[in-house]
Each structure stands twice: as structure tokens, then as C-alpha cells.
Amino acid sequence: MSDEESGLPPDLDREAVRTALVEWYEDDHRDFPWRQTDDAYEILVSEVMSQQTQLGRVVDAWHAFLDEWPTVQDLASADRADVVAFWTSHSLGYNNRAKYLHEAARQVVEDYGGSFPQSPDELSELMGVGPYTANAVASFAFNNGDAVVDTNVKRVLHRAFAVPDDDSVFEDAASELMPDGQSRVWNNAIMELGGVACGKTPTCDESGCPWRQFCHAYETGDFTAPDVPTQPSFEGSRRQFRGRVVRTLSTYDELTLDSLGPRVRVDYAPDGEYGREWLRGLLSDLADDGLVDIDERDDELVVALQ
Known part of the structure; x- marks a missing residue:
């Protein structure tokens, strides 16, 4: 892939960029419990819960959910009404996510003998599991994913390397940067960078951003970023x-x-x-x-x- 196709600067030292980010992440990062497991079921639960819900609020719900249904087999055999009631009582967003998670568990048990498929394409066959979630589970459970491209990653790539605001170019740039065979640590690291150091209001120096020496926004002071969709107001909705x-x-x-x-x-x-x-x-x-x-x-x- 050419530099023009990837949207990355032609003189960018990719290896230095990779090393700086991974070392920064491994030195210190938020200690969410799902980052301490490679169990695909536990990771899928965290990914579904985290959709448009603050991660801090997800932690207690994640623990409680796994206390109630510790394995994919337990969830598959659960009463769907109980799963939906749990979702509602923990304010985890749209209730159909609970329904889809329950259906996905049944698929894993009935169609895959209780063992999760390991590739993003196969994981996408599970009910309610879209490309992003499938890739996240493949990455974090099996180290077998592609480069994750979410809102945080787009913001980081746009600011750091002036990658154009185009979905296909973002995907090419993210794929070009990710080290081969390291989707687990890389995707965690770049999302952590977007969540901690390069949010809507960046904290470059305070967070010790590892990409300051490469960053176009840090050099120019222009921290504009692609539009971030806003969640509609919940109250009265x-x-x-x-x-x-x-x-x-x-x-x-x-x-x-x-x-x-x-x-x-x-x-x-x-x-x-x-x-x-x-x-x-x-x-x-x-x-x-x-x-x-x-x-x-x-x-x-x-x-x-x-």
C-alpha cells in the first residue's frame, strides 16, 4: 500500500510510532477487568455493554452479569426475560442488545459446540454482533483481529498524522500502522490513547502522549477532529x-x-x-x-x- 493510499505521511517512522504507543500502553493504562481476560464470552459481554455506555459504569454491571451467568452455556439456558430485566435495571441502553446477546450465546452453544469462532468474519455471524464488535472480540480474545477503527481511533489518526476524514482511508491507515499479529495489544493501546490523551479536549502533556513527537496537531496547535456523533438525550426519550x-x-x-x-x-x-x-x-x-x-x-x- 502506498503512503498516499494509507493517508499517512510518507516520511513517518512507522516502527518508532508502533514502539512508542505499545510501550506507553504497557507502562500504564486503565485497569478494566475485561482487559485481564482472554475469555471470548467475557469480552463479548463487555463489548456489548460498552456500546454508548461509559466504561466506568459498565464495570459493576459486567461483574454482576457474570456472577449471574458465568459462562456462555449459563446465558444460553437463561430465561430471556431475566436477561432483559437485568439490562434494564442496570441502565445499559437499548434492551434489544440483551436479547441479541442472549441469542448469540445460544448460537455459540448450538452451532459451535460452546466454543466461540475466532475470526472476525465468523464472529459476525452471531446475532447482534456487527463488524466492530466481531473484530474487537477476535482481537482481545484470540489476538486474531484487524485494526479497530472507532471514533476515538479516527480522532487520533486525524490529529496525529493528518489522515483525511474518509472512512476507507482511516481503515487503510489503521491497518498500515498495526503490527502484524499484535491486534490485542495494539487495538487496546490506540483506543486507550483516544480515550485518555486524545479526547475531544486533548491532554497531550498531562497524559504523556507517546505520539507528541510525530503529531501534526501538537506541532501546529490545530486539534480539530472529525465530527463526533452525539447521543440523543435519554430523559423523556x-x-x-x-x-x-x-x-x-x-x-x-x-x-x-x-x-x-x-x-x-x-x-x-x-x-x-x-x-x-x-x-x-x-x-x-x-x-x-x-x-x-x-x-x-x-x-x-x-x-x-x-
Whole structure:
């Protein structure tokens, strides 16, 4: 691959760049528990939990989840409603992630004899496991991944080496820099750099950034970076009320619409703006995700967790 194709400066000392980053990471980094294991199941749980959730909040949930379901076999045989209820009670984001994680565990047990596939392509066949998560599990469990390219990595490459804001060029640059056969330590290290030293507000000197001597942004003072998508506000969102529905139904065997509604929002009024029609829309989405069952009895809708 030519320098132009990779987006990296032609005179960049790649070996020096690699050595500086890996040594910086191995000398001192955040000690998340999933970095102390190469168990693919434990790593998959951490990756799914970490999607749009602050890592500090994930630690307790990760430990509690593994206490409840220590192995992929335990999760595969669990009741899906219990998994979803756990997800909701720990505020881990969209509940369908819990459903997909449960389905992925079943696939591993039923289709792979309880042993995780090891390549990104095979891991992508698991329910709810996209290319990024598949690559992360392949990297951190099996040291068999490609270069990870997430928002943090893009920001680092753009600032440090003026890599153009283009997804394919970012992927080429990341692949060019990653040492062969070292996806585990490299991907952890470059994501740590983006999370610790090169965030939206960089802390180059304070964090001892190992790339200061190579960094275009550090040299020029221009720390602009590709746009970072913002998470929609949770308070008052549809996502929040979906979570309340699941949390409420985890307490009751089943509820009618008008019994469920006031438990989901205090201003519920059967014929009002936030009434039966609004609630049916939420429930329809949850039913499509395989999270709730909706039954009509005596001209009333009755809802329960699947």
C-alpha cells in the first residue's frame, strides 16, 4: 500500500510510532477487568455493554452479569426475560442488545459446540454482533483481529498524522500502522490513547502522549477532529419509556394497557396524547424486537414479557 493510499505521511517512522504507543500502553493504562481476560464470552459481554455506555459504569454491571451467568452455556439456558430485566435495571441502553446477546450465546452453544469462532468474519455471524464488535472480540480474545477503527481511533489518526476524514482511508491507515499479529495489544493501546490523551479536549502533556513527537496537531496547535456523533438525550426519550415498559413488566406477570400506562408515565391518559395509541406504538416496537407478547382478550390488550 502506498503512503498516499494509507493517508499517512510518507516520511513517518512507522516502527518508532508502533514502539512508542505499545510501550506507553504497557507502562500504564486503565485497569478494566475485561482487559485481564482472554475469555471470548467475557469480552463479548463487555463489548456489548460498552456500546454508548461509559466504561466506568459498565464495570459493576459486567461483574454482576457474570456472577449471574458465568459462562456462555449459563446465558444460553437463561430465561430471556431475566436477561432483559437485568439490562434494564442496570441502565445499559437499548434492551434489544440483551436479547441479541442472549441469542448469540445460544448460537455459540448450538452451532459451535460452546466454543466461540475466532475470526472476525465468523464472529459476525452471531446475532447482534456487527463488524466492530466481531473484530474487537477476535482481537482481545484470540489476538486474531484487524485494526479497530472507532471514533476515538479516527480522532487520533486525524490529529496525529493528518489522515483525511474518509472512512476507507482511516481503515487503510489503521491497518498500515498495526503490527502484524499484535491486534490485542495494539487495538487496546490506540483506543486507550483516544480515550485518555486524545479526547475531544486533548491532554497531550498531562497524559504523556507517546505520539507528541510525530503529531501534526501538537506541532501546529490545530486539534480539530472529525465530527463526533452525539447521543440523543435519554430523559423523556422513547428509549427511556421502552425501558420503563420492560422494567414494569418484569415485576408483573401481565398487565392491560390501562394498568401498564400509568406505571410508564404519570401523565398517561387513555385517550390523551400519551394514551393507548402512544403506548401501543411502544409495545409494537418491543414486540418486533421479540421482547414482549401482546394478546387481545375480551376486547382488551394484555401485555407480558416474552
